[in-house]
Amino acid sequence: MTDTRWINAVLTSARPRVVAALLRHFRDLDKAEEACQEACLRALRLWPTQGPPRDAAAWLIMVGRNAAIDATRRQRRLTALPDEDTISDLSDNESATVERLDAADYRDDILRLLFVCCHPELPATQQIALALRIVSGLSVPQIARAFLVTEAAMEQRITRAKRRIGGANVPFEAPGAVERSERIAAVAGVLYLLFNEGYTSDVAEQGARAVLCEEAIRLARLLLHLFPVEPEIQALLALMLLQHARADARFDDDGNSVLLPNQDRSQWNGKLIGEGLALVDKAFRHRRPGPYQIQAAIAALHSRATRAEDTDWAQIALLYGALEQMQPSPVVTLNRAVAVSKADGPAAALAMIEPLAGQLDGYFYFHGARGAFLLELERAGEAKVAFDRAIALANTPAEAAHIRLQLDRLAGSSGSVGKRKEPAKNS
Amino acid sequence: MQYAILCYHDENVVCAWSKEHDDAVMAKLAVVQEKAARQGKLGPVARLLPTTAATTLRKDREPPVIIDGPFAETKEQLLGFYIYDAENLEEALAFARELAEVNPGGSYEIRPVGLFKDGKQAP
Numbered sequence: 001m002t003d004t005r006w007i008n009a010v011l012t013s014a015r016p017r018v019v020a021a022l023l024r025h026f027r028d029l030d031k032a033e034e035a036c037q038e039a040c041l042r043a044l045r046l047w048p049t050q051g052p053p054r055d056a057a058a059w060l061i062m063v064g065r066n067a068a069i070d071a072t073r074r075q076r077r078l079t080a081l082p083d084e085d086t087i088s089d090l091s092d093n094e095s096a097t098v099e100r101l102d103a104a105d106y107r108d109d110i111l112r113l114l115f116v117c118c119h120p121e122l123p124a125t126q127q128i129a130l131a132l133r134i135v136s137g138l139s140v141p142q143i144a145r146a147f148l149v150t151e152a153a154m155e156q157r158i159t160r161a162k163r164r165i166g167g168a169n170v171p172f173e174a175p176g177a178v179e180r181s182e183r184i185a186a187v188a189g190v191l192y193l194l195f196n197e198g199y200t201s202d203v204a205e206q207g208a209r210a211v212l213c214e215e216a217i218r219l220a221r222l223l224l225h226l227f228p229v230e231p232e233i234q235a236l237l238a239l240m241l242l243q244h245a246r247a248d249a250r251f252d253d254d255g256n257s258v259l260l261p262n263q264d265r266s267q268w269n270g271k272l273i274g275e276g277l278a279l280v281d282k283a284f285r286h287r288r289p290g291p292y293q294i295q296a297a298i299a300a301l302h303s304r305a306t307r308a309e310d311t312d313w314a315q316i317a318l319l320y321g322a323l324e325q326m327q328p329s330p331v332v333t334l335n336r337a338v339a340v341s342k343a344d345g346p347a348a349a350l351a352m353i354e355p356l357a358g359q360l361d362g363y364f365y366f367h368g369a370r371g372a373f374l375l376e377l378e379r380a381g382e383a384k385v386a387f388d389r390a391i392a393l394a395n396t397p398a399e400a401a402h403i404r405l406q407l408d409r410l411a412g413s414s415g416s417v418g419k420r421k422e423p424a425k426n427s
Numbered sequence: 428m429q430y431a432i433l434c435y436h437d438e439n440v441v442c443a444w445s446k447e448h449d450d451a452v453m454a455k456l457a458v459v460q461e462k463a464a465r466q467g468k469l470g471p472v473a474r475l476l477p478t479t480a481a482t483t484l485r486k487d488r489e490p491p492v493i494i495d496g497p498f499a500e501t502k503e504q505l506l507g508f509y510i511y512d513a514e515n516l517e518e519a520l521a522f523a524r525e526l527a528e529v530n531p532g533g534s535y536e537i538r539p540v541g542l543f544k545d546g547k548q549a550p
Contacts, residue, residue, distance in 0.1 A: 005448050006440075013443040221442060224479045228496040237479070271476070271541045278480040278539040281516030282495060285482075 007047050011040050014057040015137045016222055020109035021061045022068075027172060029116065029162055031068060033134060039064035107226045108174050114223070115183040118190035119165050126161035127190045128197060128212075133158050136215045145208045146198070184227060188236050188292070191216050191223065195240050213244050231283035235292035238279035242299035245272035257398040261308040273303045294323040313342035330359045330366075338369055346376040364393040368403055375410060384410055429470065433505060438477050464546070473510065474542035481538040482516060486527035493520065497536045510540065 015036065022032035039060040053059035117131040129147070132138045138146075144154035175183060198212025220237040227233055249267035252258050280300045283293050298319050305311040320336030334353055341349030350373040353366065360366035371386030387407050394400035444452070463469040481497040509526075513519035516537070523535045 005445075009440050009443045009445075009448065013437070013439040218442065221477065221479060222439075225439070228479060229494075234479075234495075274539050274541060275476045275480050278476065278516060282480070282482055285493065285516070 004044065004048060007044060007052070010047075010052055010056045011043060011060075012137065014060055015040075016110050016113065016135050016219075017057045017106055018060040018064060019134060020113040021057075021106060022064050023113055023116070024109050024172060025065055026068065029134065029165070035064035035068040036060065036137075038067040042067070108180070110222065110226060111175075111180065111183055111187070112170060112172070114187040114219070116165055116168075116170050118187045119168055119170065120186055121168050122161055122164055124190070124193055126157055126164070128194045129154060129157050130161040130165075131190060131194065131219070132212075132215060135219065138211070138215070142211065146212050148208070184223070184230065184233065187223060188220075188233060191220050192236060192240075192292075194219075195243075199243060210247070213240070213247070216240055217244060229286075231286040231288050232290040232292045234279045234283040235290065235296040238276040238283065239292055239296040239299055241272045241276035241279070242296065242303050245269040245276065245303065251398075255398065256401050257396075259402070260302060263308075265306065265308075268303070276300065277303065289322070289326075291323060291326050294319050294326065298323075311342070313339050317343050330356045331363075334360065334363075334366055334369060337373075341373055341376070346373040349373050350377065362393065364390055364395060364399060367393060368399075368406075371403070371406065375406065380410055442477060460544075470546040471510065472542075472544040472546065473540050476539045476541045478538070481536050482520070484520060484523045484527060484535045484537065486531050486534060489531070491524065491527050491531075497538070498534070503533055510543070
């Protein structure tokens with residue numbers, strides 16, 4: 001049997017560039033997608049015997065474009081173009097044209113493609129689904145599985161998204177500097193959403209949803225390749241890598257989530273951590289701080305601690321403070337409070353979150369953290385009320401199980417100091 | 428004569444390998460490496476992390492400048508390398524700067540190592 005895995009890897013890595021160039025050419029997402037599909041099919045047929053072309057992306061763009069033109073001509077009963085078997089990537093003039101067009105524009109082409117899929121007019125769920133379908137080339141059943149919906153529902157979601165951006169009219173001229181950075185920011189936001197979609201999954205869903213994290217990382221790498229000196233993009237990739245590095249340690253054999261302080265750190269992926277730390281260091285050298293850099297720096301501090309008790313909580317509390325100033329949100333304050341509780345004790349932390357009670361009343365982690373602070377302050381009665389509220393709001397069985405553990409501890413040794421609770425953000 | 432064998436590939440493609448594929452390739456390579464190691468012929472082996480994690484110290488000017496990415500000029504060739512154990516990028520850069528002071532011209536690319544075997548495996 002021929003091993004075609006290498007072809008799949010080449011096609012996967014070339015895909016964003018190919019679809020982006022074809023989109024620029026056809027100015028129609030469906031046409032671009034179909035042309036890419038056709039080119040990939042021909043590659044699968046020809047490459048095992050002919051070997052891969054020197055520039056796979058250029059070959060696919062060329063073949064995809066010809067295939068589409070060919071189809072149009074066939075419909076008009078005109079002569080077909082030469083077969084792609086005769087396209088040589090060494091001596092073909094047209095291939096040079098593709099090359100030229102591409103080298104000059106492919107960065108903005110790919111950004112445009114990403115931006116079209118991440119268009120602000122689309123709801124987040126549609127953005128993510130569309131990016132996975134068009135840019136990553138995942139099949140509808142694959143995406144449906146990852147989102148835990150039926151194939152028909154996913155098909156409909158993607159069709160709706162396409163119809164919506166069809167009318168959105170994203171201009172095809174090269175964007176100006178301001179517009180370019182707005183597009184980068186929009187794409188970055190969707191990639192992080194995509195990552196979190198996979199990251200917050202329960203263990204039962206892990207297999208199907210891990211692909212979301214992996215795709216988010218792959219697309220973030222692509223974005224960083226396009227914009228290698230953007231500290232926020234360096235940090236976004238770092239943040240994903242540092243969190244994803246803990247994947248194997250996040251669930252125990254029974255499928256319960258294992259919180260950060262209790263994770264077996266030898267199960268963390270050292271290679272991903274190494275890359276993440278290097279990127280954080282790179283980003284900070286720019287001295288242009290941003291929210292992803294702060295979050296990546298926090299993740300880096302967790303990664304650098306060999307044991308949970310070595311964690312530099314004071315520094316993490318400071319970083320959350322900085323994040324709070326950039327992006328004020330009660331959830332960030334809650335995370336800061338957790339760090340403060342480790343650094344300065346539960347009293348300061350509790351005082352910090354009491355004003356959030358109104359805004360975060362429906363939030364599982366708020367009550368979980370509040371219960372943990374109260375427990376530490378030996379206010380068992382109030383802790384129980386908070387934990388009961390948290391259980392009622394738990395999103396997954398694992399979350400509920402974790403709180404139940406705290407409640408058991410509370411019942412078993414009333415008044416004694418229990419294990420501290422960690423919001424999932426840090427797990 | 429010792430030979431350095433430099434590994435080139437398209438990192439976008441290698442990054443698109445599935446974990447299973449990557450593991451399979453590494454396992455097959457390990458078999459070849461072990462044979463050479465048993466003969467006492469294999470020195471250190473390193474797999475570098477992607478170029479997006481690289482930083483370059485250009486030392487063809489005074490003072491040298493630090494830029495993101497691997498931006499060696501095409502007229503420059505790879506002439507050698509160091510493996511330096513640094514706590515962070517700043518420390519690695521400090522070492523590179525020291526080297527640059529006594530050997531200006533060209534550039535040093537500072538790239539984290541993802542996998543390192545010291546070559547002292549039992550024969």
